[in-house]
Amino acid sequence: MKQKIEVASSRPYSIFLGTTLEELGAYLEEKVGRSQHLLIVTHPQVGEYYLERLLKGLSAFRCDVLVVPPGEEEKSLERLSALTSEAVAYGADRHSVVLALGGGVIGDLAGFFASVFMRGIRFVQIPTTLLAQVDSSIGGKTAVNHPAGKNLLGAFYPPLVVWTDFSTLQTLPWEEVQNGLAETIKHAVIADPELFSFLQSHQPEILAWTPEIYKELTVRSLQVKVKLVMEDEKEKGQRMLLNLGHSFGHALETEAAYQEISHGQGVSIGMIAATYLAEARGLINPEEVKSILNLVKGLGLPVSIQGKDPEVLLRLMEADKKNQDGQKVLILPEKIGHALVVRDARDEEILRAWEKVITE
Template sequence: MSLAKWPKIDVTADRTYPVFLGSSLEELGEYLHLQFEDVEHILVISHQIVAELYSERLKKGLLNYRVNLLTVPAGETEKSLERLAQLTTAALRCDADRKTLVIALGGGVIGDLAGFFASVFMRGIRLIQVPTTLLAQVDSSIGGKTAVNHPAGKNILGTFYPPLAVWTDFSTLESLPWEEVENGLAESIKHAIIADRSLFEFFENEEKSIKLREKSIWGEMVTRSSAVKVKIVSQDEREQGVRGLLNLGHSFGHALETEMNYRGVTHGQGVSIGIIAATHLAYAKGLMTSSEIDRVKRLLDTYGLPTVIKGQDPEALLQRMQSDKKNQGGRKILILPKGIGQAIVSKECTDLEILAAWKQVIS
């Protein structure tokens, strides 16, 4: 049997690994048999709703393995050291060892949490990412970032731990509520803004088809957006340079999520608002025109993504940005769009400029 039956894009970083596109959950076991002779035990980490929808499909291909399913509650707050400790206890009760393979079945939270668990359990065990949400398929499952949160900020504790493979089944997107779709659209539109103007135009032109969830258009959307992430990660796996561009909107968005204690705003909504704040900062720096800002805002509005937030204190949000992982020597490092289709890393944004950008998105 050949791996050629599964379409893929390779992440060519320190250790090359494939991102399979449009492969069925049931076939993952076949891939594992072809690639890894010494796997006997598999831990599937998921949350209850995703497990109810997809774990049986996944297990159909895993009949020759000893499989344990561990579920955690849904929500960003589950990315905690407390939950990590509970997962560790559960894994030991399942007789997990250094040869165990972890399958992260779910969205971004599961990918982060299960990935972080795999990276530290017995100093690191094997990991396969099986993303089931749009956000995870186009963004968070690719690139090897894993993390849990800390009261000081989102994803403060984490590792770079690339999976052995990313296994993407487009059919899992069919059950997503629109709010979850929005999370992924925010990341996909971000990819377009920083690196692919034609992808931005695709989102403008295919609004109706995307909203109707036409399979061929969704497949193209995931593939093209994933390709942006794969290309950037392949150039800079450890975020020493160009990979930083993927954080457009995230410094603002993470501050907002942390300030609101991960309630009342989703990750995608935070990124969407953060993108608009960044465009206003870019305008102040002469990197964008007002018509380009309007175009970005119009696209986000088209897909129901917010571009303003009510009742927040810009000073408090600025303070939250002090803990951002990208900061260096006390300076805030921000990603700013340069028109549509390019972006830059800026180390020269003052607190007054950032405050002014926050005020543009607070009503």
């Protein structure tokens, strides 16, 4: 099944679904012309699995490969600087095109690199994790982290195209699948009750992770993101809902220096903390809270974390990009399929929510 979704934005682009890595070359020949210089940014393991297949279709291009070690800590200014040196050494110029072959780390880093290298060169997203396919490759957000906070340095920089080959999900370790599932549950909670029911009723198949299930799940989940980013490209309104769980989650990731907790685990615990806060405010009914908890747990994601200091996490939430005039801005679920932007959450409420997800 091949599908093409057009994303309307300041620079419109297409998302191709179910296409193969080998086919990208022919598409690029038409889109950017032959004889362009391509800079392929990838991780060692991803390159080992998929570079040969990708390069098969790219014989008309001069290709150089920039290999980045895996890990969230690579979304850094140091790595950005190293990529710049390598690109210059390879003779990259304003006409070069960056290909981001990997998950969200590669997409965010290579995308941000493309946005600033020589004031901006074109880039292509080739997402190979579930998280990247349903979420990070779509919407044009690119960034690197800073010790003061996650994704603090970045740009809205839409790709030329998003090229999704579902077969790459076959080699994805289960823990990485779970990171994508956290964003998928988030999509369901904020905007798609049918997706929520689908996830509830297909838990055994999801846990078995067959090609039929991941194709369907991916297409349904990414449509939530596409709709929200088309309504609000620069995150002035509705797109903010996609941050459900992220204010809490980013604080957990920053506190752990991106080492002991993955992005998906942070989002998962963060979504539960936000749900408890919503329940304490009487926004969401206890039955729905239970359904969210059960789904998150049922898909093997964490709903709590051990031994953290709520006060430290509260302080780390001060660096959240959504905050305005010193006031924390949170996304809270109101019911399954609907969430709200809340601008008046008090620190005491946030601390109570942290306490509910922190165990001794």
